[in-house]
Amino acid sequence: MxxxxxxxxxxxxxxxxxxxxxxxxxxxxxxxxxxxxxxxxxxxxxxxxxxxxxxxxxxxxxxxxxxxxxxxxxxxxxxxxxxxxxxxxxxxxxxxxxxxxxxxxxxxxxxxxxxxxxxxxxxxxxxxxxxxxxxxxxxxxxxxxxxxxxxxxxxxxxxxxxxxxxxxxxxxxxxxxxxxxxxxxxxxxxxxxxxxxxxxxxxxxxxxxxxxxxxxxxxxxxxxxxxxxxxxxxxxxxxxxLPLPVMDFTPKDTKIGQVNPPNVGFTAAPSLKNLSSLSCYVSGEGRVPVTLLGTNRIEIRATKPFAKGRTRLNCTLLGTSGRWHWLGTQFVSLKS
Known part of the structure; x- marks a missing residue:
């Protein structure tokens, strides 16, 4: 940071x-x-x-x-x-x-x-x-x-x-x-x-x-x-x-179900450039692997199950203006 x-x-x-x-x-x-x-x-x-x-x-x-x-x-x-x-x-x-x-x-x-x-x-x-x-x-x-x-x-x-x-x-x-x-x-x-x-x-x-x-x-x-x-x-x-606009975010439900950690993915807006430089972080784990599929599909795979309670995912990307695009999600798990 x-x-x-x-x-x-x-x-x-x-x-x-x-x-x-x-x-x-x-x-x-x-x-x-x-x-x-x-x-x-x-x-x-x-x-x-x-x-x-x-x-x-x-x-x-x-x-x-x-x-x-x-x-x-x-x-x-x-x-x-x-x-x-x-x-x-x-x-x-x-x-x-x-x-x-x-x-x-x-x-x-x-x-x-x-x-x-x-x-x-x-x-x-x-x-x-x-x-x-x-x-x-x-x-x-x-x-x-x-x-x-x-x-x-x-x-x-x-x-x-x-x-x-x-x-x-x-x-x-x-x-x-x-x-x-x-x-x-x-x-x-x-x-x-x-x-x-x-x-x-x-x-x-x-x-x-x-x-x-x-x-x-x-x-x-x-x-x-x-x-x-x-x-x-x-x-x-x-x-x-600045915003980091995405479509087709998965999973659709941020309440954790049977799959933990969840398989997170989204399609970034075409206006976003240099997506290979996108960085994502999960609370309790830190930086997590990010895969760029094609030109703008992102897949994120945490390696540890999310703990009981709240877990935050944050993704940032430096924009061409020098300001940071930011996307965050909060997941919640009722199981330890």
Missing amino acids: KKLTLLFFCIGFHLPHAVAADSAVILMYHRFGETRFPSTNIRLEQLNAHINELKRGPYTVLPVAEIVSRIKSGKPLPDRTVGITVDDGFKSVYEEAWPRFERANLPFTVFISTDPLDEKRASYMTWSNVRKMKAAGVDFGAHTASHLHMTAASPAQNKAEIKKSNTRLAAELGIAPSLFAYPFGEAGTEVINTVRTGGYAFSFGQHSGVVHPKSDFNYLPRFAMNENYGNDDRFKLIINA
Whole structure:
């Protein structure tokens, strides 16, 4: 990753600001200044650096709902458009993140799990906090009621969670949510189909990647920010990323079945060049073998079974502009 980052800065970081684009990077945060939880926390000095970069660099930060709506409808966006999301609804969103984003005039969306607020858990925001932020222009989306593992639950359980969450958000905010984020980013064909019944316009996972017109708008990618992956170099790399559009991705279901590790493959868009330089990485294993079949069919074969829980696959390709094309997928396995 050090070589990738250095190459990025040498070739194309300070590129002219293009007039229009059809893709955007969506960021995902959880906690702010809560150093007891490094895997979901961003340190305040890191957050300040992120905000400074977004304000002084060639970026346009827009509301997430506007971004994905424009991409889906074919309306152009400014090049290097960025969206900001926050999951769960911890108190540090209200106390630390919101004041900073508000001072910087940066819009953002919070995905709320409603049970912790109803139970008045000390580490979460209150409904009064949420209403105050909503009145000031912050957007809110659904994140189920209890923040459950949806792939381990039945469709009936998931539908009940969705209904309860939607009811509570509508009662407290006066409007039904149009955006949804999967807890833990865990999904699969059955879960995605269940979430579609919730009436959401767009739904988000936690797999890395760039939103573009061919994205699955029921399972959109976001780049996760935390202490380990929130340093300045990686942040700049991410917010300058480009999509890696593919078709015929296999397996179609990201919930692992009998075949583990799964046989992953996809057909890359003809616009992508130098596919022989594509690199793919699997969490828990590192770089994995990639085979190019013909001009644009990619086959990826991990050598180790995916562990119980979440496993991420990330593929990157240096573009002709010096920016990195990025494709990510998150698999989930219920078996050890």
